[in-house]
Amino acid sequence: xxxxxxTPKFQVxxxxxxxxxxxxxxxxxxxxxxYRQDPGMGLRLIHYSVGAGITxxxxxxxxxxxxxxxTEDFPLRLLSAAPSQTSVYFCASTAYNEQFFxxxxxxxxx
Amino acid sequence: DAKxxxxxxxxxxxxxxANLPCNHSTISGNEYVYWYRQIHSxxxxxxxxxLKNNETNEMASLIITEDRKSSTLILxxxxxxxxxxxxxxxxxxxxxxxxxxxxxxxxxxxxx
Numbered sequence: 097x098x099x100x101x102x103t104p105k106f107q108v109x110x111x112x113x114x115x116x117x118x119x120x121x122x123x124x125x126x127x128x129x130x131y132r133q134d135p136g137m138g139l140r141l142i143h144y145s146v147g148a149g150i151t152x153x154x155x156x157x158x159x160x161x162x163x164x165x166x167t168e169d170f171p172l173r174l175l176s177a178a179p180s181q182t183s184v185y186f187c188a189s190t191a192y193n194e195q196f197f198x199x200x201x202x203x204x205x206x
Numbered sequence: 207d208a209k210x211x212x213x214x215x216x217x218x219x220x221x222x223x224a225n226l227p228c229n230h231s232t233i234s235g236n237e238y239v240y241w242y243r244q245i246h247s248x249x250x251x252x253x254x255x256x257l258k259n260n261e262t263n264e265m266a267s268l269i270i271t272e273d274r275k276s277s278t279l280i281l282x283x284x285x286x287x288x289x290x291x292x293x294x295x296x297x298x299x300x301x302x303x304x305x306x307x308x309x310x311x312x313x314x315x316x317x318x
Contacts, residue, residue: 100249127304138293138308140248149250154305165251194304195242 097174102198109177109205117172117201119187127190128170130162132183133200139186147168172181175203192206208296215313218288224281226312228294231275238268241279242302243290244311250293255280255303284316 103118121128129144131154141154145164159181161173174181182205187198211229218224230239241253254261254268256277261268267280276298293311297303 129304130306136310139306140306140308144304173279184247188249190304192253194252195250195303195306197251200247200249 098182099199100187100196102185102187102201104201105199106202107204109174109203111178113177113206115174115177117174117187117203119170119172119198120168121170121187121189121196122168122192123189123196124167125189125191125196126158126167129188129190129195130170130172131186131188132156132159132181133186134183142172174203177203179199179205181205208279210296210309212292212294212309212312214310215315217317218281218284220286220318221283224288224314224316226279226281226292226294226314227276228279229262229276230294230296233274233296235274236252237296237298238303239277240295240306241266241268242293242295242306243288245287245290252290259316260268284314285297286316286318288314288316290314 100121126147130142133139133141138155142160143162145151152163185201189196217301238255238257240255242250244250253265256268291311291313295306
């Protein structure tokens with residue numbers, strides 16, 4: 097049981113490039129979410145999904161797209177990277193009373 | 207959403223109990239109190255949650271005051287590995303652990 101996995105662990109992009117952050121869980125949870133965490137701040141919700149085929153926006157969705165074709169996978173796509181998107185990104189999978197977090201992806205946009 | 211207030215930092219000696227306070231004076235009757243922690247650079251980790259009764263698990267105890275306006279997370283025998291940021295969160299609605307609003311938490315330093 098791997099829990100929540102995220103790839104890559106680190107990524108450096110140039111402004112304007114696009115990329116996809118991968119997230120997968122093997123706990124068969126319906127609810128998954130993406131957060132970003134900037135230095136000295138709490139986590140902020142980007143997008144979430146209540147099940148395959150259903151996604152919705154969180155607090156800071158601009159510049160990001162998500163899709164949920166399977167229960168296991170919930171990728172986050174940066175359309176055109178900007179320096180303001182430099183952050184640590186966490187994916188989470190939620191049981192009724194507990195969120196399970198992945199190890200995070202550290203993204204730097206130059 | 208019920209706002210929570212936590213001290214920004216605390217210290218604790220290794221082997222002693224760490225008592226982390228949280229104020230949530232606007233909490234509604236059906237809203238739970240959740241605690242998570244984040245060890246440096248890692249993803250947050252669930253610790254415990256409760257509604258009105260005191261709760262205990264293998265990681266910690268949660269004491270909620272009778273008026274539910276504040277709570278205390280207790281790590282009974284803190285170790286160096288308990289050094290982390292601890293978040294007290296009250297999500298909106300009954301039993302809703304999905305849309306968590308994360309504040310800055312309390313940075314706990316456990317000292318040898």
